[in-house]
Amino acid sequence: MIRTLWGPEDVASYLKVPVATVYQWRHKGYGPCARKIGRHLRYRPDDVEAWVVGLEV
Incomplete structure (x- = not known):
């Protein structure tokens, strides 16, 4: 089963970083x-x- 894809906002929320950081990466x-x-x-x-x-590490 395919899981729902995430947008940049979802990734930022999951990683607890600003959305701008996801775009910079x-x-x-x-x-x-x-x-x-x-x-x-x-x-x-x-x-x-x-x-x-x-x-x-």
């Missing part, structure tokens, strides 16, 4: 993988969670 090539659907950015929750896990 994308601009710098950092952060979780996003996909453009039309003119909208969408994130798979699994990609966001995997990115967070990958940050662990």
